[in-house]
Amino acid sequence: MAEQDDRRPSPAVVLELFVTGQTPRSLRALANLRRICDARLPGRYELRVVDVLERPQAAEEARVLATPTLIRLAPAPPRRVIGDLSDEGRVIAGLELDATDVPPLHPTAP
Secondary structure (H helix, E strand, C coil), X not given: CCCCCCCCCCXXXXXXXXXXXXXXXXXXXXXXHHHHHHHHCCCCEEEEEEECCCXXXXXXXXXXXXXXXXXXXXXXXXXXXXXXXXXXXXXXXXXXXXXXXXXXXXXXXX
16 A cells, blocks of 8 residues: 655745734734735745744744744745734835745746
8 A cells, every 4th residue: 555645845935923912913913914925925835823922932032022023934034024014015025025036835847
């Protein structure tokens, strides 16, 4: 019997959003980010949400001083945007998420 390969391809963009609990500002940042990513990077991103109240060490290691803070971990180099992410243009520019610069998850054959 053949083994099934459950490995999935790595996402093109890996994002980490640091929030402080379930505050309106944190929830707004998460909703704004999901809307932006679903529109600009459908199926090509991984989002990790870190609550600094539950994981203060993670915030310290990432040198997060204010929340919400969004960090693009991949592709390198890392980029950051601080705030509720309501300004879509600022988020795209700050994280360099121009769709032409982000490789597709499944490249098409030439």
